[in-house]
Amino acid sequence: MAHPRLWIAALAVLGLATPAWADPDPRADARALAAKIDQLIAARWQAEHVTPAPLADDGAFLRRLSLDVIGRVPLVSETRLFLRDSLSEKREQAIERLLDSPGYVSNFSNIWRDLLMPEANADFQQRFLSANMERWLRKQFTENASFDRIVRELLTMPMPNGRNGMAVYYGPQQGDPTPLAFYQSKQGKPENLAASTARLFLGIRLECAQCHNHPFSHWTREQFWGQAAFFGGIRTQGQNGIFSPLSEVADRRELAIPGTERVAQARFLDGKEPQWRYKVTARNTLADWMTAADNPFFARAIVNRVWAHFFGIGIVEPVDDLNDENKPSHPELLDELAHQFVRHGFDLRFLIRAITMSKTYQLSSVYPSAASPDVHLFAYMPVKGLSQDQLIDSFHLVTGTPSQGGRRGFNFNVNGFENKFTNQEKRTEYQTSIPQALALMNSQLVGNATHPSRSVFLAAVLNAPFLDTDGRIETLYLAALSRKPRPDELEKYHRYIEKGGAAKDPKAALGDVFWALLNSPEFFLNH
Amino acid sequence: MSRFDLQLSRREWLRLSAAGVLGASMSGWLENLANAVAGNPERKRSCILLWMNGGPSQMDTFDLKPGHKNGGPFKEIATTVPGMKFSEHLPKLAKQAKHLAIVRSMSTKEGDHSLATYYLRTGYRAQGPVQYPPLGATLSKELGDASSPLPNYVSVAPVTFISPAAFTPGFLGPEYAPLIVGNQGFGFGNAPDYDRALKVEDLQAPNDVKREQVDSRIELLQGLQRDFVAKHPGVPALSHQSAYERAVRLMRTAASKAFDLKDEPAKLRDRYGRNLFGQGCLLARRLVERGVPFIEVTLSAINGVQVAWDTHQQNFDQVQKLSQVLDPAWSTLLEDLEQRGLLDTTLVVWMGEFGRTPQINPQVGRDHFPNAWTTVLSGGGIKGGTVYGKTSPDGMEVKDKPVNVPNFLATVAKAVGVDPTKQNMSNVGRPIRIADAGSKPIEEVLS
Numbered sequence: 001m002a003h004p005r006l007w008i009a010a011l012a013v014l015g016l017a018t019p020a021w022a023d024p025d026p027r028a029d030a031r032a033l034a035a036k037i038d039q040l041i042a043a044r045w046q047a048e049h050v051t052p053a054p055l056a057d058d059g060a061f062l063r064r065l066s067l068d069v070i071g072r073v074p075l076v077s078e079t080r081l082f083l084r085d086s087l088s089e090k091r092e093q094a095i096e097r098l099l100d101s102p103g104y105v106s107n108f109s110n111i112w113r114d115l116l117m118p119e120a121n122a123d124f125q126q127r128f129l130s131a132n133m134e135r136w137l138r139k140q141f142t143e144n145a146s147f148d149r150i151v152r153e154l155l156t157m158p159m160p161n162g163r164n165g166m167a168v169y170y171g172p173q174q175g176d177p178t179p180l181a182f183y184q185s186k187q188g189k190p191e192n193l194a195a196s197t198a199r200l201f202l203g204i205r206l207e208c209a210q211c212h213n214h215p216f217s218h219w220t221r222e223q224f225w226g227q228a229a230f231f232g233g234i235r236t237q238g239q240n241g242i243f244s245p246l247s248e249v250a251d252r253r254e255l256a257i258p259g260t261e262r263v264a265q266a267r268f269l270d271g272k273e274p275q276w277r278y279k280v281t282a283r284n285t286l287a288d289w290m291t292a293a294d295n296p297f298f299a300r301a302i303v304n305r306v307w308a309h310f311f312g313i314g315i316v317e318p319v320d321d322l323n324d325e326n327k328p329s330h331p332e333l334l335d336e337l338a339h340q341f342v343r344h345g346f347d348l349r350f351l352i353r354a355i356t357m358s359k360t361y362q363l364s365s366v367y368p369s370a371a372s373p374d375v376h377l378f379a380y381m382p383v384k385g386l387s388q389d390q391l392i393d394s395f396h397l398v399t400g401t402p403s404q405g406g407r408r409g410f411n412f413n414v415n416g417f418e419n420k421f422t423n424q425e426k427r428t429e430y431q432t433s434i435p436q437a438l439a440l441m442n443s444q445l446v447g448n449a450t451h452p453s454r455s456v457f458l459a460a461v462l463n464a465p466f467l468d469t470d471g472r473i474e475t476l477y478l479a480a481l482s483r484k485p486r487p488d489e490l491e492k493y494h495r496y497i498e499k500g501g502a503a504k505d506p507k508a509a510l511g512d513v514f515w516a517l518l519n520s521p522e523f524f525l526n527h
Numbered sequence: 528m529s530r531f532d533l534q535l536s537r538r539e540w541l542r543l544s545a546a547g548v549l550g551a552s553m554s555g556w557l558e559n560l561a562n563a564v565a566g567n568p569e570r571k572r573s574c575i576l577l578w579m580n581g582g583p584s585q586m587d588t589f590d591l592k593p594g595h596k597n598g599g600p601f602k603e604i605a606t607t608v609p610g611m612k613f614s615e616h617l618p619k620l621a622k623q624a625k626h627l628a629i630v631r632s633m634s635t636k637e638g639d640h641s642l643a644t645y646y647l648r649t650g651y652r653a654q655g656p657v658q659y660p661p662l663g664a665t666l667s668k669e670l671g672d673a674s675s676p677l678p679n680y681v682s683v684a685p686v687t688f689i690s691p692a693a694f695t696p697g698f699l700g701p702e703y704a705p706l707i708v709g710n711q712g713f714g715f716g717n718a719p720d721y722d723r724a725l726k727v728e729d730l731q732a733p734n735d736v737k738r739e740q741v742d743s744r745i746e747l748l749q750g751l752q753r754d755f756v757a758k759h760p761g762v763p764a765l766s767h768q769s770a771y772e773r774a775v776r777l778m779r780t781a782a783s784k785a786f787d788l789k790d791e792p793a794k795l796r797d798r799y800g801r802n803l804f805g806q807g808c809l810l811a812r813r814l815v816e817r818g819v820p821f822i823e824v825t826l827s828a829i830n831g832v833q834v835a836w837d838t839h840q841q842n843f844d845q846v847q848k849l850s851q852v853l854d855p856a857w858s859t860l861l862e863d864l865e866q867r868g869l870l871d872t873t874l875v876v877w878m879g880e881f882g883r884t885p886q887i888n889p890q891v892g893r894d895h896f897p898n899a900w901t902t903v904l905s906g907g908g909i910k911g912g913t914v915y916g917k918t919s920p921d922g923m924e925v926k927d928k929p930v931n932v933p934n935f936l937a938t939v940a941k942a943v944g945v946d947p948t949k950q951n952m953s954n955v956g957r958p959i960r961i962a963d964a965g966s967k968p969i970e971e972v973l974s
Contacts, residue, residue: 118656121691125641199656205955318956320656366758383763416728422695425658425954429762431700432770434678434777435707438729441744441774447733496747502739512740516747521755521767 033354053380059483070103135177203301203322226267385430399449579879581837585901616850632916660697670820676780684709885922908942933966
């Protein structure tokens with residue numbers, strides 16, 4: 001073993017997986033999993049006689065990767081550097097760079113805040129509470145906490161029991177960051193907490209079983225309340241809704257089923273009997289089971305959700321409904337992703353690295369022939385609508401306009417422009433609204449952003465001594481669409497600008513081109 | 528035809544049509560704009576929702592308890608319908624009593640502003656992952672014409688911050704989002720310039736961008752859209768194209784003159800009341816005339832001063848002021864619709880998220896009370912001159928024919944000719960009825 005690097009090289013040449021003990025490069029295992037993804041996806045293409053789309057070109061790849069990993073489009077300088085780079089490894093390097101950037105932390109904190117507390121997007125009281133949880137999430141992603149640790153901390157968080165009960169009232173931006181707001185937003189109700197955690201972390205929809213046994217679901221009412229009983233000790237004091245202080249009765253492992261004479265005992269959803277231990281609370285016992293490596297749901301649910309983030313659709317759809325009747329499109333792939341995710345200590349960045357390294361993720365969104373194959377075969381990248389964060393952050397970045405910053409934390413300064421863009425669950429079926437179109441066409445914000453002297457960005461492009469008309473057009477394309485214009489586009493816009501457009505002014509005409517790019521579906525969507 | 532037409536499979540067409548994406552013709556979207564207005568012999572019904580933000584006091588509007596200590600100082604007056612009496616501060620409405628059906632037995636069990644607003648507007652409790660659409664979205668989907676140059680759902684002066692999800696189209700998607708005018712947003716209303724507030728936001732480009740420049744910009748955009756759609760024939764790209772098409776139609780159509788209230792005679796505008804709510808009701812009539820099937824008008828602020836119906840203090844003072852805004856607006860709306868032959872096909876609903884406590888608190892206010900309160904149905908589809916249900920002499924409980932939220936919304940749906948059991952596919956892949964399973968319309972108030 002004098003030369004481990006030689007060994008690794010030899011293994012790589014032979015196409016064998018590098019053993020973990022000899023792994024000096026954290027990317028090697030991700031590379032292997034990416035290859036496995038491609039192999040399993042390609043097997044289905046073969047079986048279905050489907051030809052995949054070609055790989056996306058560099059600009060399209062970088063734009064997609066940036067939106068998915070750091071929640072915004074790339075800067076002009078980032079795109080220029082990337083397009084110029086001739087290294088064969090440049091896509092891998094871009095993935096590493098983005099995963100190591102603060103943008104990754106804020107993007108995934110925002111995504112998980114939306115998932116854990118969707119109420120906070122719609123309710124100003126919830127918004128107030130969510131600020132502290134946002135800090136807690138940012139801490140997790142900054143530390144690259146493993147996903148099992150994040151969920152464990154959320155599930156086992158001690159209730160205030162009178163201590164600091166009012167702190168959450170007055171200072172969600174101060175004190176230790178905790179996920180308490182999650183419990184508050186569910187009003188401390190065991191049934192809400194059980195339903196929400198099962199859906200998010202196990203991909204199980206229990207809600208329907210809350211009131212009755214559902215004919216199409218194999219979850220029974222007993223199982224629902226058995227799961228809820230793990231949260232059965234949580235109490236709310238007073239009638240202040242989500243602001244009511246929370247406390248917990250220790251050692252409570254049962255819950256009366258409302259409207260019945262029966263009491264449900266805490267039971268795991270896989271039917272296993274909890275092994276109660278001295279001084280270990282019900283929620284800790286639940287967390288042990290839920291985040292265990294051999295839990296049949298946990299890893300599969302999260303890898304499916306992460307997959308769906310990058311592809312717009314899950315291997316199982318809907319992403320939070322993993323059940324026997326709802327088959328995955330690629331069962332082996334789901335198993336393999338889950339297996340590797342567990343093997344790598346529930347490391348989200350490992351999973352993201354592998355998915356984004358795969359050829360499957362890097363396919364073009366343009367399918368070359370008229371009859372595009374079933375989207376669930378992943379033979380091309382589906383077009384996805386942007387989240388509110390992605391759209392607003394990208395808009396401000398591209399136009400150089402300041403954000404109102406009203407979408408996070410305790411901040412009511414939401415302006416009319418930002419408010420028009422909301423998250424949609426089915427991003428591959430995203431629908432644009434009339435007010436969105438009007439705001440992007442006619443709002444004063446866009447008017448200023450496309451005005452040759454009021455827009456800082458346009459003024460800079462116009463005054464840069466090293467740019468001619470074609471160079472200016474190219475810069476606008478790089479900013480808004482992260483690609484260079486095609487020759488036909490360049491020619492068309494060159495002519496338009498030289499003629500000066502309707503205003504007979506080449507500077508205003510450049511603003512017209514920028515306006516059209518900002519309003520284009522290519523800017524508005526992730527592809 | 529463009530390339531994407533050929534690329535769409537039959538299945539995709541059906542899916543897109545069902546999603547409302549392909550409602551209008553995709554070609555020539557700057558031409559043939561204003562023709563589709565009105566004039567439809569198969570005219571469907573419209574609904575105007577008068578939304579009383581904050582929860583109006585039933586005890587001081589439509590269910591007075593004179594002589595009881597809970598009753599307060601307001602007097603009851605007779606109306607043009609024998610036996611039907613209500614507040615002295617609604618004298619003009621009293622003359623329209625033959626059009627009103629008063630439901631005095633609302634019993635809705637939700638006393639939180641946010642949750643109750645969601646419940647009353649969608650018919651469902653906010654629970655789990657389902658994003659329930661409000662009635663405005665579901666009814667305008669059923670009654671609306673996808674090719675109309677005007678949007679099918681218009682919301683005037685909503686106070687959305689209290690429960691924003693109740694003002695989105697929910698799982699029906701942005702195709703059914705309300706067009707909001709007179710927006711009071713997250714903060715409180717300060718829109719004394721109601722003429723300006725009631726216009727569509729961003730309907731015209733900023734002043735320094737001339738019409739010719741807008742046209743040439745749109746032409747550039749169309750090229751980019753065609754290009755993108757040809758390569759990406761799916762819902763997101765087509766919906767983008769469709770939204771822009773409809774937005775430009777709205778920018779260009781003469782029908783958007785509906786939002787310009789200066790066309791109306793000054794005397795009529797005076798009768799509605801020179802305030803945001805009164806003029807909003809006038810706008811609602813103008814939109815109904817132009818075939819818009821669902822308009823809601825929120826009464827919360829009076830000329831920029833936030834009064835609202837959330838009268839924990841100084842209840843009587845505030846209710847009197849609000850009544851003085853409500854009375855001329857609503858009664859003139861009914862008269863105006865009737866004179867134009869539109870009342871038979873237009874339902875006007877009056878409701879808030881809950882009622883208020885019969886007991887008067889030490890601040891001379893009334894608090895949240897969902898147990899026994901009042902809503903009013905008026906106009907088309909309604910058996911006017913009706914009082915439905917009854918509360919106890921102290922107002923504390925419903926004594927007769929309690930009405931829950933699903934039954935009330937089923938009644939509204941049926942009054943405008945929509946089957947309340949009609950299902951829409953939800954965001955969780957489960958079909959959801961317009962009014963919750965098991966609900967029944969109140970036949971006694973329907974004509």
